[in-house]
Amino acid sequence: MLSFHSQKQAIASAFGKAASSYDASAAFQRRAGLQLIHDMPHFDLPQKVLDLGCGTGYFSHEWQKAGHKVTCLDLSPAMLAQAQQRCGDQADYLVGDAEHLPLADSSFDVAFSSLALQWCDDLSKPLAEMRRVVRPGGVIAFTTLVDGSLEELASAWRKIDEYQHINQFLSEKLIKIALAQAASPDCQLHFRKIVQYYSHAKDLMKDLKGIGATQLQQPRRSGLGGRAVLRKIEEAYDVHRHANGLLPATYHVCFGVIINE
Numbered sequence: 001m002l003s004f005h006s007q008k009q010a011i012a013s014a015f016g017k018a019a020s021s022y023d024a025s026a027a028f029q030r031r032a033g034l035q036l037i038h039d040m041p042h043f044d045l046p047q048k049v050l051d052l053g054c055g056t057g058y059f060s061h062e063w064q065k066a067g068h069k070v071t072c073l074d075l076s077p078a079m080l081a082q083a084q085q086r087c088g089d090q091a092d093y094l095v096g097d098a099e100h101l102p103l104a105d106s107s108f109d110v111a112f113s114s115l116a117l118q119w120c121d122d123l124s125k126p127l128a129e130m131r132r133v134v135r136p137g138g139v140i141a142f143t144t145l146v147d148g149s150l151e152e153l154a155s156a157w158r159k160i161d162e163y164q165h166i167n168q169f170l171s172e173k174l175i176k177i178a179l180a181q182a183a184s185p186d187c188q189l190h191f192r193k194i195v196q197y198y199s200h201a202k203d204l205m206k207d208l209k210g211i212g213a214t215q216l217q218q219p220r221r222s223g224l225g226g227r228a229v230l231r232k233i234e235e236a237y238d239v240h241r242h243a244n245g246l247l248p249a250t251y252h253v254c255f256g257v258i259i260n261e
């Protein structure tokens with residue numbers, strides 16, 4: 001097993017390598033984050049917003065366009081460089097870890113984090129950190145993946161070998177426990193299914209690689225990805241093909257909105 005710090009470095013490096021391909025492969029991530037913004041209260045006045053695990057800054061820019069002052073924070077310097085290209089000098093940029101935010105208490109009105117927290121070892125830590133850096137009465141909003149996500153691809157791989165190829169995600173119950181451990185006040189939680197459709201399994205795998213979601217919790221077996229293996233995956237995935245002729249990739253997503261105390 002990798003140590004805590006080398007695991008973080010490996011995550012930062014996997015996302016960093018994908019920084020320039022991310023946007024072209026992130027249709028699902030855009031759907032999830034836009035839904036999260038929709039779940040949040042509307043702000044009439046400018047807010048100080050932390051975009052935690054901002055990636056290429058798509059949502060940082062959405063907040064900025066709506067008139068808010070944004071701090072972009074990510075584990076990956078290369079992702080932050082993309083965010084800076086998108087958001088320019090009006091935003092602040094910070095390399096940091098969601099589990100130990102290099103930020104003062106009560107320094108933000110809003111902490112927004114979409115699809116970054118599933119990369120943390122202990123979900124209660126970034127939740128507690130977001131509570132700490134947001135002022136009382138401010139808003140914390142997050143999405144994270146739930147177990148069962150990408151089950152079609154996981155089951156196709158299970159027909160080929162016994163190795164873990166898809167990261168495991170927390171159950172709804174464990175997410176609720178993490179919220180309780182972070183002493184969260186009432187949280188508006190929604191669990192929703194989002195399905196992306198592909199012509200071929202390889203197109204889904206290309207998107208996962210394109211966004212940098214390639215760092216596994218378990219060591220990976222080498223020598224994967226040969227043509228024969230890919231053909232077997234296509235065959236195994238094909239049992240899920242819909243009447244519309246397309247293959248579903250199902251994500252289970254937790255949407256949380258907390259009014260801080």
Ligand SMILES: C[S@@+](CC[C@H](N)C(=O)[O-])C[C@H]1O[C@@H](n2cnc3c(N)ncnc32)[C@H](O)[C@@H]1O
Binds near residue numbers: 029075096
């Ligand atoms: C799937 S991307 C999501 C990016 C953006 N929020 C979006 O929705 O498009 C996940 C991002 O979280 C970052 N990340 C992963 N673990 C992190 C951590 N512990 N602290 C801060 N950022 C982290 C990655 O570097 C990556 O940029």
